[in-house]
Amino acid sequence: MVRPTVARCLAYAAFALVLAPAADARAQLPAATGRQIALSQPAWKLFVPDDYQDRGGVADLLVHFHGDPQTVWNNAAYARLNAVVLTVNYSGLSSAYTGPFTNRRLFGSLLGESLNKLRALDDFSDNLEWDRVGVSSFSAGYGAVREILKQSGYRDQIDGVLAADSLYASTASDGTPLDSQMADYKTYATLAQQGAKTLLFSHSRVLTHTYENTAETGDELLAHLGVAASPVDRDGLGDLRFYREAQSGGFRLWGAEGADGDAHLAHLRYMGEFLRELPLAKVPEPSALMLALPGLAMAAMRRRRRIAEVR
Template sequence: MPRHLFLSVLLLCLSCKVANKNSMMAQNPSPMEEYIRPHERVDGSGFEGKKIPLTGIFEKDPLLLMGNATSRDSVNLLIHFHGSENVVAHAVDENEGWVAVAVNLGNGSSAYGAPLASPETFDSLLLAVKNLVTKPIRKIYLSGFSAGYGAVRAILKTRNYELIAGVLLLDGLHASYVPAQTPMANGGQIDEEDLAVFKKLAADAVMGSKIFVFTHSSIFPGTFVSTTECADYLLEATGTRRKPVLREGPVGMQQLAVSTQGKFKILAFAGNTAPDHIDHLHGLFHFVRLFSHPH
């Protein structure tokens, strides 16, 4: 994909929220391009399993993805918010014993958060999946890329928090500054209410009752809290230290740090351009394996 299209995708993925308490202005776009990392892209178009639309739940139907063959007596369910259905299909192909649902509801975290604010919506989604998956579902996991964290946050704020075994956030977790649009370098602070449920999740993951994996780039939106700043907030809240590393990640990503305590893990990666952001989505097939090995 041409690099100017990647930048357009990034601006859409990190676009502002709707006008409410948690609304944010659009980010300050970066004019940068970089040619250091390869930014490999998975295809997923060769997926030969079942693709079944789940109708009557959202304005746009999610897609249930089931592989043709598995040796397992039961399966794990991954519900992924925001990103190409082919990328999610590739993750199913690469990880035996999983079925997945790809949910795409638009741009901006509010497009994902608002429809899932009612727990009954998630109940309907699970019921639709269970009616079609022939094997028992062992555990339910959520993943969100970019704005998809809005759906994850909404689900975790309901009674359905107890149903979720683990969460994977792919370069997607933001909050407002207080005062609005005032970066921390200029005296602003993080609106902690925006991150409250993730702070709870991180604490539970440290204790081992949940799994929480969060990957982030080095992108700085400027008008709202970056993924790096959100990561720092959660690390400080849990007393978890960053460990500097330098290693290759999936699709040519360059990892800079790892932070682990219990089943809570944050992975920091280089890059502050649109392709660096999209890398996190295409690494889904790799990062989902951390649900099995979070330590």
């Protein structure tokens, strides 16, 4: 399925962000801070943002597959997600994610272990339950998501999915993406179109030659839903620039310019552009009064100083 030269280029580019946050992303996104909680596998990281607002006995969860955790946290902060973030990173291409998640129990175990870790913290309820669950992936991370979506129980549990330049497939004899590798994404896309779920899909124009790239799998989803993309010419977050968009119910697609490794990485660096559309709880925007308070406090202090000087 994978042409070695293309695969290596994408792998090296992806691991550059797995290993270290991008400096330019930090310059344009908030630097998220919070608690990192160790899990049973080093590849799994649980993160509670400092601005997380307690919701009593429930919490929202974002599970992200493949990409530097700090970059994911920063983008979640940009999207103002009031959610705990769980990142999963394995070394390798899509098969590194597909393999473990062929175990039908793994995703449930991952969510269960994360929930138990939070229940053990003083500031979370002992009876905490997940409320809304969002799943996102970048690049090779789709290998895990594809396996997870095969299970109807997990499809029911997951409220929204983001594929950030992150769905590839073998080429069928008719030149389209192999249906067996698209079927469960199509099922979820149909549920999204009907308003029961949310499916967000972004793609670049990076060519893969011997298998279907994200633009082509995006075309397949559009054809399945009977939806046509509209041409656009607008900037997104950071380096993202969009040339087409489509929306039908809870399904949304963004087509971005760029056909090199850096264009591919932009979908991770600036995934906050898409994360904000997930149906997860949001941290409330500061009110006009709260924004004005620092200035009012400074003015009051200056006034007191002037009064003291007169006296």
